[in-house]
Amino acid sequence: MEKSETKQDEDYVSRAEAVALLGVKADTLYSYVSRGLIRRLRHPNSRHSLYFKEDIDKIRTRSEARRSEGVVAAGAILYGGEPVIATSITEIAPAGQLYRGRLAVELAQQGTCFEAVAELLWSGIFIDESTVWKFDPPQCEFQTMTASMSKLGAGANIHELLSILTLSLGMSRGSLSDRVSRGITATSEGRQLIQALTGCFAFMSGKRAYRPFKEGESVAKAMARSLGISSSPQVLRVLNASFVLSADHELSPATFSARIAASGEADMHSCIASAICTHSGARIARACDHLEDVFSKMATKTHLVKNLLPSEKTSRAIPGFNHPLYPKGDPRANCLLQIIKENITVTKRLEGIYDFLDIAARQYQIYPRIEMAIVVMAVALGLPSRTAAGIYTLGRTAGWVAHVIEQRLTGYLIRPRAKFMSTGR
Numbered sequence: 001m002e003k004s005e006t007k008q009d010e011d012y013v014s015r016a017e018a019v020a021l022l023g024v025k026a027d028t029l030y031s032y033v034s035r036g037l038i039r040r041l042r043h044p045n046s047r048h049s050l051y052f053k054e055d056i057d058k059i060r061t062r063s064e065a066r067r068s069e070g071v072v073a074a075g076a077i078l079y080g081g082e083p084v085i086a087t088s089i090t091e092i093a094p095a096g097q098l099y100r101g102r103l104a105v106e107l108a109q110q111g112t113c114f115e116a117v118a119e120l121l122w123s124g125i126f127i128d129e130s131t132v133w134k135f136d137p138p139q140c141e142f143q144t145m146t147a148s149m150s151k152l153g154a155g156a157n158i159h160e161l162l163s164i165l166t167l168s169l170g171m172s173r174g175s176l177s178d179r180v181s182r183g184i185t186a187t188s189e190g191r192q193l194i195q196a197l198t199g200c201f202a203f204m205s206g207k208r209a210y211r212p213f214k215e216g217e218s219v220a221k222a223m224a225r226s227l228g229i230s231s232s233p234q235v236l237r238v239l240n241a242s243f244v245l246s247a248d249h250e251l252s253p254a255t256f257s258a259r260i261a262a263s264g265e266a267d268m269h270s271c272i273a274s275a276i277c278t279h280s281g282a283r284i285a286r287a288c289d290h291l292e293d294v295f296s297k298m299a300t301k302t303h304l305v306k307n308l309l310p311s312e313k314t315s316r317a318i319p320g321f322n323h324p325l326y327p328k329g330d331p332r333a334n335c336l337l338q339i340i341k342e343n344i345t346v347t348k349r350l351e352g353i354y355d356f357l358d359i360a361a362r363q364y365q366i367y368p369r370i371e372m373a374i375v376v377m378a379v380a381l382g383l384p385s386r387t388a389a390g391i392y393t394l395g396r397t398a399g400w401v402a403h404v405i406e407q408r409l410t411g412y413l414i415r416p417r418a419k420f421m422s423t424g425r
Contacts, residue, residue, distance in 0.1 A: 011052070011053055011054070012041060012050035012051065012052060012053060013050065013051050013053050013056065014048065014050065014051075015029065015048070015049065015051065017051075018038070018051040018056055021053075021056050021057075021060065022056060022059060022060065029051075032055075032059065033051075036327060037055065037059060038051055038052060038055040038056060038059070039051070039052040039055055039322070039327055039365075040052075041364060041365060041366065042364070042365065052322070054324060055324070084251070085251055085256075085259065085414075087250070087251070087403070087406060088100070088124075088406070089121055089248060089250075089399070089402050089403060089406060090121075090248045090249065090250045090399065091250070092249070092250050092325055094326070094328070095331055096326075096330075096331030096332055096335075097248065097249055097250065097332070099117060099120055099121055099247065099248060100120050100121065100124050100126070102120065102126065104117075104244060104245055104247070104331075104332065105245070105331050105332065105334075105335040107244055108240075108241040108244045108245050108335050108336070108339065109335060109339070111237065111240070111241075112128075112244060113130055113131050113218060113220075113240060114218070114219050114220065114240050114243035114244055114247070114395070114398070115131040115132065115133055115218065115219060116128070116129070116130075116131040117243075117244050117247050117398065118190065118191075118194070118247065118398035118401070119131065119187075121247060121248055121398055121399055121401075121402035122186075122187050122190060122398075122401060122402050122405060123187065132216060132217070132218055133191045133195065133219075134215075135195065135213055135214065135215040135216075135217075136188065136191060136192040136195065137212070137213075138169055138172060138192065138196050139172035139173070140172075141168065141171065141172040142165070142168050142169050142172045142196065143212075145164075145165065145168040146165065146199070146200075146210035147210070149161070149203065149210065150208060150209045150210070156203055156204065157280075157386075158200070158201070158203075158204060158386055158387060158389065158390035158393075159276055159277070159279070159280035159285060159389070159390065159393065160280075161200050161203055162197055162200055162276050162390065162393060162394075163273045163276040163277050163280075165196065165197065165200055166193065166197065166269050166272050166273045166276060167269055167270070167273050169192070169193060169196055169269055170267055170268070170269025170270060170273075171269075173189070173267075173269070175267075176265075176267045179267075186268055186401065186404065186405045186408075187401075187405075189268045189269070189401075190268070190397075190398070190401035193268070193269065193272060193397065193401070194219060194394065194397055194398065195213040195219070195222070196213070197394055197397065198213060198219055198222045198223050198226055198394065199211045199212050199213060199222070199226055200226075200390075201223060201226040201227050201387060201390060201391075201394075202226040202227070202228075204227070204384045204385075204386060204387045204390070205226065205227050205228040205384050206228060206384075207228065211225060211226045218236070218240070219240075219243060219394075220236045220239040220240040220243065221236055223239055223391070223394070224236060224239060227383055227384060227387060228384075229381055229382060229383065234343035234344060235343075235344075235381060237339065237343050238336075238339055238340055238343050238344060238377055238380070238381065239377075239381075239391075241335070241336055241339045242336055242373075242374055242377055242391055242392075242395060243391075243394065243395035243398075244395070245332040245335060245336055245370060245373075245395070246332075246370065246374070246391075246392050246394075246395030246396050247395050247396065247398045247399050248396065248398065248399025248402065248403075249396075249399070252279075252284075252396075253278050253279075253281075253283075253284065254275040254276070254278040254279035254284065254396065254400065255275065255396075255399060255400060255403050256278075257274045257275050257277075257278040258271045258272065258274060258275035258400045258403055258404055258407075259271075259403050259404070259406075259407040259414060260274075260414045261274045261275075261404075262403070262404040262407035262408055263407055263410075263412065263413045263414040263415075264413060265408075268401070268404055271400070271404045272397060272400050272401070272404070275396075275397075275400045276393060276397075279393050279396065280389075280393075283319075284371075285389035285390075285392060285393060286389065287319030287320055287371050287389075288320075288371050288374060288375050288378075288388040288389035288392060289386055289388075289389055290319055291319060291320050291371065291372060291375040291388075292375055292378065292385060292386065292388060294308065295349075295353065295375065295379055296385075300352045301351075301352040301353075301355040301356045301359070304352065304353070304356040305356055305359055305360075308356075309359075309360060309364055309366070319371065320368060320369050320371045320372035320375065321360065321366045321367065321368060321369060321372065322366055322367055322369070323367075323369045323370075326367070328367070329361070329367035329368075330367060330368065330369045330370055330373075332369075332370040332373065333367070333368040333369055333370050333372055333373035334368075334373075336370065336373040336374070336376075336377065337354075337357070337368065337373050337376060340373075340376060340377055340380050341354070344380040344381065347380075349379065350376075350379060350380055353376055353379065357372075357376075370392070371392065374388050374389075374391060374392050375388045377391075378391075
């Protein structure tokens with residue numbers, strides 16, 4: 001069979017390309033589709049279908065694993081592979097992720113505060129009431145670092161800021177042994193870190209300066225103040241929901257990075273900084289940046305449908321759609337979008353985005369992911385440019401802290417083996 005001419009960066013492939021990549025007959029391809037192993041995109045204006053290349057690659061990897069024990073581990077590590085780490089923190093289910101057995105979308109719908117969700121992830125104890133953390137001010141070294149960043153111009157990278165200030169905060173806390181001797185716990189480090197990082201978002205606003213957390217503030221209220229937006233109950237409801245829904249999602253690449261660092265006995269701040277850097281990549285957080293650009297340039301439903309949805313002429317998909325773990329739609333995105341609609345006035349621009357998402361789902365079977373919903377939130381709240389990805393990251397920090405704690409308790413080093421492949425030289 002001739003080698004497919006499919007480009008490596010395509011998200012969708014034709015039937016002929018799918019059959020060639022899999023090395024099977026068309027009937028087998030249809031069998032994979034009927035069993036839900038390969039997602040198919042039906043184009044409303046054509047008789048032809050497109051198939052998700054990511055699903056095809058997954059099947060190819062599993063087929064190779066049956067022929068080689070060395071590939072089994074590789075197949076497990078690849079996206080959507082078999083579980084490689086045991087965890088009691090978060091379970092992925094069709095209805096969405098469960099935090100210690102509690103459905104995240106229900107927590108968001110009920111208005112559970114982000115702080116309570118973070119405590120649930122860290123300790124397994126759920127406090128069903130409003131929780132406000134005691135303010136733990138950073139050391140003066142951290143304050144000096146934030147003051148030196150006040151000269152940053154527009155366009156500062158929020159993830160670089162978050163990672164630098166995370167490491168700076170860690171340096172000001174002393175060595176790991178010093179922290180233990182002073183009775184500093186992992187959970188207290190998590191609380192202080194989230195409080196400190198919230199003030200970083202003021203660098204993205206018109207003030208271009210760090211805004212410290214205030215005693216008695218919720219994370220959502222501190223975020224609104226840092227961003228220079230309204231702190232009305234409706235706005236805080238939406239911000240809080242975005243944090244709750246972003247708090248953890250099992251073993252994402254960034255979470256895996258945090259656990260690897262923790263297994264090597266790195267301190268909390270080094271673990272979180274490694275996760276932030278991993279999360280900042282084009283496949284994850286920068287997808288939010290791309291979506292922000294898209295919505296700023298294409299304000300109407302017509303433009304969005306014409307330029308973004310896949311067709312026979314383009315096999316590239318825009319980020320923010322169709323999560324592999326949720327073939328029928330990402331519950332996190334659906335929940336956040338509904339909360340936005342219930343609390344924020346619909347502008348003409350928002351109406352165009354909602355109509356676009358509706359067409360994508362009904363006619364193309366393309367469903368928004370949590371990244372898309374967070375960018376829609378940024379549009380709805382009028383957030384400064386390039387902050388959506390950072391909000392996603394701040395929420396996820398709660399989960400990273402939980403995974404660092406859990407990994408430390410296992411007592412083992414994560415050290416996968418590599419399979420050497422000769423270059424033929």
